[in-house]
Amino acid sequence: MSAAIVRMSSISKWFGSQRxxxxxxxxxxxxxxxxxxxxxGAGKSTLLECMLGLRDADGGSVALFDEDVxxxxxxxxxxxxxxxxxxxxxxxxxxxxxxxxxQAMYPRWNRAKVDGxxxxxxxxxxxxxxxxxxxxxxxxxRLAIIRALAHEPDLLILDEPVSSLDPVGRRExxxxxxxxxxxxxxxxxxxTHILSDLERVAFDLAFLKDGRIALQGQTDALLEGARRIVVxxxxxxxxxxxxxxxxxxxxxxxxxxxxxPGDDVARLAREPGVRVEPMTLEDLFIEVTQ
Amino acid sequence: xxxxxxxYRIIWRTATAQEQGRTLRTMSLVAGxxxxxxxxxxxxxALAGNxxxxxxxxxxxxxxxxxxxxxxxxxxxxxxxxxxxxxNATLLPRQRRRLIQMTAASWLCVTLGLAFGIGAWAALPxxxxxxxxxxxxxxxxxxxxxxxxxxxxWAWLSQVLxxxxxxxxxxxxxxxxxxxxxTLPAAAWGVRWLYPxxxxxxxxxxxxxxxRVSNFDQCGADKQPVPExxxxxxxxxxxxxxxxxxxxxxxxxxMLMHALGPTAHWTTWxxxxxxxxxxxxxxxxxxxxxxxxxVQTLVDNTMGFGPAMxxxxxxxxxSQYGQQLRRTRGEQALLRLTPLAxxxxxxxxxxxxxxxxxxxxxxxxxxxxVLAVLFLIGGSQAALLRQLAMSSxxxxxxxxxxxxxxxxxxxxxxxxxxxxxxxxxxxxxxAVGVGALTGTTPWPWLVAIPLVVxxxxxxxxxHRMLVAPPAFPAGRMA
Numbered sequence: 001m002s003a004a005i006v007r008m009s010s011i012s013k014w015f016g017s018q019r020x021x022x023x024x025x026x027x028x029x030x031x032x033x034x035x036x037x038x039x040x041g042a043g044k045s046t047l048l049e050c051m052l053g054l055r056d057a058d059g060g061s062v063a064l065f066d067e068d069v070x071x072x073x074x075x076x077x078x079x080x081x082x083x084x085x086x087x088x089x090x091x092x093x094x095x096x097x098x099x100x101x102x103q104a105m106y107p108r109w110n111r112a113k114v115d116g117x118x119x120x121x122x123x124x125x126x127x128x129x130x131x132x133x134x135x136x137x138x139x140x141x142r143l144a145i146i147r148a149l150a151h152e153p154d155l156l157i158l159d160e161p162v163s164s165l166d167p168v169g170r171r172e173x174x175x176x177x178x179x180x181x182x183x184x185x186x187x188x189x190x191x192t193h194i195l196s197d198l199e200r201v202a203f204d205l206a207f208l209k210d211g212r213i214a215l216q217g218q219t220d221a222l223l224e225g226a227r228r229i230v231v232x233x234x235x236x237x238x239x240x241x242x243x244x245x246x247x248x249x250x251x252x253x254x255x256x257x258x259x260x261p262g263d264d265v266a267r268l269a270r271e272p273g274v275r276v277e278p279m280t281l282e283d284l285f286i287e288v289t290q
Numbered sequence: 291x292x293x294x295x296x297x298y299r300i301i302w303r304t305a306t307a308q309e310q311g312r313t314l315r316t317m318s319l320v321a322g323x324x325x326x327x328x329x330x331x332x333x334x335x336a337l338a339g340n341x342x343x344x345x346x347x348x349x350x351x352x353x354x355x356x357x358x359x360x361x362x363x364x365x366x367x368x369x370x371x372x373x374x375x376x377x378n379a380t381l382l383p384r385q386r387r388r389l390i391q392m393t394a395a396s397w398l399c400v401t402l403g404l405a406f407g408i409g410a411w412a413a414l415p416x417x418x419x420x421x422x423x424x425x426x427x428x429x430x431x432x433x434x435x436x437x438x439x440x441x442x443x444w445a446w447l448s449q450v451l452x453x454x455x456x457x458x459x460x461x462x463x464x465x466x467x468x469x470x471x472x473t474l475p476a477a478a479w480g481v482r483w484l485y486p487x488x489x490x491x492x493x494x495x496x497x498x499x500x501x502r503v504s505n506f507d508q509c510g511a512d513k514q515p516v517p518e519x520x521x522x523x524x525x526x527x528x529x530x531x532x533x534x535x536x537x538x539x540x541x542x543x544x545m546l547m548h549a550l551g552p553t554a555h556w557t558t559w560x561x562x563x564x565x566x567x568x569x570x571x572x573x574x575x576x577x578x579x580x581x582x583x584x585v586q587t588l589v590d591n592t593m594g595f596g597p598a599m600x601x602x603x604x605x606x607x608x609s610q611y612g613q614q615l616r617r618t619r620g621e622q623a624l625l626r627l628t629p630l631a632x633x634x635x636x637x638x639x640x641x642x643x644x645x646x647x648x649x650x651x652x653x654x655x656x657x658x659x660v661l662a663v664l665f666l667i668g669g670s671q672a673a674l675l676r677q678l679a680m681s682s683x684x685x686x687x688x689x690x691x692x693x694x695x696x697x698x699x700x701x702x703x704x705x706x707x708x709x710x711x712x713x714x715x716x717x718x719x720x721a722v723g724v725g726a727l728t729g730t731t732p733w734p735w736l737v738a739i740p741l742v743v744x745x746x747x748x749x750x751x752x753h754r755m756l757v758a759p760p761a762f763p764a765g766r767m768a
Contacts, residue, residue, distance in 0.1 A: 049623075054626065071633055077627050077628060077631065080627050082624065084624070086620055090548075092551050100534075101533070102624075104540045104545065105540075105630040105631075106628060147624075
């Protein structure tokens with residue numbers, strides 16, 4: 001793996017007495033497409049904002065492109081694209097005025113790409129001349145995505161970018177993301193609750209739980225290797241199983257989630273009353289983040 | 291505690307909890323500034339040996355009543371308007387009745403307090419109608435601002451506009467009893483307007499009323515109000531013209547300021563300044579062509595009141611920076627990530643330089659414009675000097691929250707407002723003292739002292755801002 005493009009070490013963040021990030025370590029390699037998962041309030045947005053230096057972490061360090069995030073060079077900033085959860089887009093301007101404004105701020109701006117995206121995503125002359133505050137939530141979100149893609153960033157951070165899009169809009173966005181961004185080798189960090197979207201585009205998944213990355217791996221490997229073992233509590237060994245992620249017991253029955261099960265799981269599966277089940281991404285999400 | 295008191299307590303808490311702290315801080319600032327102005331007059335009176343115990347009591351009661359009025363009209367009333375939604379007005383037991391009772395009681399208290407503070411019970415109807423007008427303004431009544439302006443200027447407007455035969459009735463000694471008779475029905479109508487019992491008319495007006503209410507409690511307020519009227523549209527056109535120019539030049543400081551939106555841009559003042567000058571010119575023409583020296587004398591006599599009002603424009607000339615810094619954190623986050631923003635020191639220096647330059651220029655232009663208006667309507671030299679002194683003091687206060695650590699505790703807060711009020715009072719007392727020592731009026735000193743103080747404070751704040759963490763996004767998106 002080449003040098004990490006994002007390096008977060010021992011990041012902690014408190015809101016009052018509540019600890020949101022707890023000594024989090026995370027590295028993202030160039031070209032990696034990571035889906036960030038976590039329950040509501042788990043701290044995904046806070047994590048992404050700390051990653052970009054928009055929030056000051058209470059402890060730890062963040063480096064992007066090998067530069068400390070607090071002192072990013074102009075060149076490094078020009079390589080970052082960001083779609084925030086709330087599309088704050090200078091809503092007193094029209095889309096054309098807003099895009100012209102940002103064009104003046106970036107040395108590299110692909111006007112043809114912007115025009116192409118605007119036309120493909122239904123921004124006709126009428127919408128382009130309308131104040132952004134009068135656009136629908138979905139239209140504003142598309143515009144935020146176009147703005148973030150326009151300078152062809154090397155690192156693209158998307159904080160729930162499709163939450164306001166309808167299924168057609170989501171599909172168009174994902175197609176664009178795969179064809180124009182991921183195939184170009186852009187590193188993408190993508191938080192969403194729509195798991196089917198993640199399965200389509202994210203090569204890697206990271207689960208945020210209790211302020212840390214609780215589980216991370218390649219999507220296919222995670223889904224292929226994830227098993228739920230339902231076993232009589234008495235038959236379950238006290239020591240953790242190989243690849244054990246979590247274990248729960250309800251009455252006399254225990255449920256163990258393992259990732260990449262080893263021989264001990266194979267042996268356990270042969271015991272009477274033991275059931276080994278494959279898991280969907282949704283199952284995995286629930287089990288890891290609960 | 292009985293059931294009624296419990297109702298009042300919960301309603302008060304709910305209504306005042308809806309605002310986000312900023313309105314209360316603004317109210318503190320206004321009350322502090324008002325208190326400081328009155329303190330100047332009192333200090334002047336004390337030096338001349340014209341003060342007694344009852345005057346001090348009046349002063350204290352007046353300031354407290356002013357504070358109550360502001361909190362009631364601009365915190366409680368907007369909050370209670372939100373609570374009395376058409377559904378709640380119809381279906382929620384007791385709430386509407388309690389709101390009416392609380393509003394009526396508050397109105398009576400502040401009216402009596404202010405009338406006592408002023409020391410003129412004869413003015414009670416005027417005070418009562420004025421406080422009612424302010425509550426209606428806070429409640430989003432469309433006509434209230436116009437009525438307040440006309441009512442506040444009635445003494446001389448009636449002289450200018452009405453035929454001589456009517457002037458005695460409408461503005462002379464007979465006017466007060468008439469106003470007194472009008473007060474109770476006006477109050478009854480006002481309270482019913484504030485808290486309607488529901489119905490189609492209420493449903494229809496609700497959305498626009500809430501928009502106007504948002505101007506005071508800032509709950510759910512737009513980041514940028516839609517420009518209204520010719521001046522607003524003119525400002526907007528000029529803003530877009532300036533934006534295009536800044537984009538062409540890619541001037542980083544100017545581009546950073548655009549993150550705060552047109553409300554914090556210098557172009558937002560152009561319409562107001564042009565309107566002010568036009569109104570001044572029109573009044574000048576009206577005065578010169580219709581009436582002679584008698585009205586001119588009346589105008590000159592009202593100059594003491596005029597500057598105190600016009601000075602508020604200067605006082606609040608920087609308030610939009612802090613407000614917009616809080617409202618546009620998302621935009622600032624996007625901008626912070628652009629190459630043009632520069633590193634921490636550069637971003638802060640660019641922002642500070644731009645804001646400072648703009649705020650100082652607006653202070654100067656507003657002062658000149660207000661002086662020009664006074665000159666146009668025939669203010670005497672003494673009135674012009676008074677105005678200049680008040681503008682100088684107000685400008686110094688306005689600059690106090692301008693620069694600082696926006697990532698942390700930058701901008702206006704209650705502590706800063708109290709410090710500003712105290713500092714203004716100290717400067718006023720110093721000016722009175724130096725004036726007494728040198729045998730002059732305090733006004734020239736009140737021009738000079740705030741300028742010196744302002745220079746020192748800005749120098750300190752400038753350095754504070756330079757060493758602070760990056761200003762964008764302000765408050766770190768909290």
